[in-house]
Amino acid sequence: MSDDRIILGAAAIPEPDKDWLAAVERLPIASVWQGGHVLPPSQTGEAITRLALMTAWTERVRVGTGVLPLPLYQPVVVAKQLADLDSRSGGRVSVGLGVGGEFRQEFEAVGVPLDERGARTDEAMEVLRLLWRGGPARHRGRFFRLDDVELRPVRPPGAGAPGMRPGGPPLLVSGRKRPAMRRAARLGDGWMPYLVSPDAYARSVRAIEEEAWEAGRDLAGFEWMMYLYCSIRRDGDRARDDVAGFLGSAYGDKPGAMLDRIAPAGTPEEVAARLQQYVDAGVRHFVIAPAAPADTLEVVTLAAREVLPRLSLPVRGGTP
CATH class of the missing domain: 3.20.20.30 (Luciferase-like domain)
Known part of the structure; x- marks a missing residue:
C-alpha cells in the first residue's frame, strides 16, 4: 500500500461539462471520472463516450471511467478505443471497470448471459492487457479468440508526442x-x-x-x-x-x-x-x-x- 500522499478526484455528475471541468482543473484535483451504462432506465450517457469528452475537455488531470461495465463490450474494440484515447491524452486515461448486472435488459440486448459477466470480465481484462503489450497477440479463451492480431494505437501529431503509455492504461x-x-x-x-x-x-x-x-x-x-x-x-x-x-x-x-x-x-x-x-x-x-x-x-x-x-x-x- 502506498503511503506517499492522499489525493482527490471528482466525478463529473450528472454529465461532463466543459466549463465544470475547466473549473475543476484549477483546483487541487488529480483526476476526473464518469461512467455510464448502455441501456439504463434513465437518460444518461455511455462510459467511453463520456471519457472521450473528458479527454478532449481537460489538459492536466487524469481521466477515467467510473465505471465501465466491461462484460457488455467486445474487448478488442474497447482496447482500440482506450488505446487511442490514452495516446491522444498523453497517457492520462484510467479504466475503472466492473461487472454490471443492475440492469438485466442491457445484457439481454447485447447477447451476453448475465451469469457469465464475471468470467467475461476476467478474460476481457486479459485481452486488453495482451493487446496493449504490443506485437502479435494470440489468445484462446472461453469467450474470445485472437489469431496473431496486432493493435497499433494512433500516435498524435507533433514532435515528441508520447502516444499510448507502455502497457496501456491501468485497470x-x-x-x-x-x-x-x-x-x-x-x-x-x-x-x-x-x-x-x-x-x-x-x-x-x-x-x-x-x-x-x-x-x-x-x-x-x-x-x-x-x-x-x-x-x-x-x-x-x-x-x-x-x-x-x-x-x-x-x-x-x-x-x-x-x-x-x-x-x-x-x-x-x-x-x-x-x-x-x-x-x-x-x-x-x-x-x-x-x-x-x-x-x-x-x-x-x-x-x-x-x-x-x-x-x-x-x-x-x-x-x-
Missing part, C-alpha cells in the same frame, strides 16, 4: 463483493469500490492482500481508491438532505443510518472526520461523487480546499 476494479476483490488482487492495478463503510473498506484491503499473497503477486504500485458519494456544504443539514434525496430511495424505509455509514454528508469539518476514517482504513485516492441535485462544483471545491488539507496519513512506526 481499476470496482465492486463490493469478494469476487471483485479477488479480481482486483489477481488482475487489477487498483481497487475502487463504492457505497462501502470505512470498516468494510478495511476488510476489503485485507481480503485483497490475502488473495494477492495466495497468487504470489506483489501489490507494489497498487492503487487503493474509493468512489465516494457525498455532499459537502456550509450548511450541513442541506448536505444531508442532498444525500438523502440523491441516494435514499435505493434503501427503502431505512436510509438514514445506512447512508450515514456509506455516503458522508455535512460541513467540511464533519466530512473530513468521516474521510479520515477511510484514510485510516487504507484509501489513498478519493473520487468525490457529488450526491446532490445542484451546485456540484461547490461540493468538489469544498472537498479540495477544505477537506483534503484536513486529512493525514496514519502514523506508523513513529513517523507519518
Whole structure:
C-alpha cells in the first residue's frame, strides 16, 4: 500500500461539462471520472463516450471511467478505443471497470448471459492487457479468440508526442463483493469500490492482500481508491438532505443510518472526520461523487480546499 500522499478526484455528475471541468482543473484535483451504462432506465450517457469528452475537455488531470461495465463490450474494440484515447491524452486515461448486472435488459440486448459477466470480465481484462503489450497477440479463451492480431494505437501529431503509455492504461476494479476483490488482487492495478463503510473498506484491503499473497503477486504500485458519494456544504443539514434525496430511495424505509455509514454528508469539518476514517482504513485516492441535485462544483471545491488539507496519513512506526 502506498503511503506517499492522499489525493482527490471528482466525478463529473450528472454529465461532463466543459466549463465544470475547466473549473475543476484549477483546483487541487488529480483526476476526473464518469461512467455510464448502455441501456439504463434513465437518460444518461455511455462510459467511453463520456471519457472521450473528458479527454478532449481537460489538459492536466487524469481521466477515467467510473465505471465501465466491461462484460457488455467486445474487448478488442474497447482496447482500440482506450488505446487511442490514452495516446491522444498523453497517457492520462484510467479504466475503472466492473461487472454490471443492475440492469438485466442491457445484457439481454447485447447477447451476453448475465451469469457469465464475471468470467467475461476476467478474460476481457486479459485481452486488453495482451493487446496493449504490443506485437502479435494470440489468445484462446472461453469467450474470445485472437489469431496473431496486432493493435497499433494512433500516435498524435507533433514532435515528441508520447502516444499510448507502455502497457496501456491501468485497470481499476470496482465492486463490493469478494469476487471483485479477488479480481482486483489477481488482475487489477487498483481497487475502487463504492457505497462501502470505512470498516468494510478495511476488510476489503485485507481480503485483497490475502488473495494477492495466495497468487504470489506483489501489490507494489497498487492503487487503493474509493468512489465516494457525498455532499459537502456550509450548511450541513442541506448536505444531508442532498444525500438523502440523491441516494435514499435505493434503501427503502431505512436510509438514514445506512447512508450515514456509506455516503458522508455535512460541513467540511464533519466530512473530513468521516474521510479520515477511510484514510485510516487504507484509501489513498478519493473520487468525490457529488450526491446532490445542484451546485456540484461547490461540493468538489469544498472537498479540495477544505477537506483534503484536513486529512493525514496514519502514523506508523513513529513517523507519518
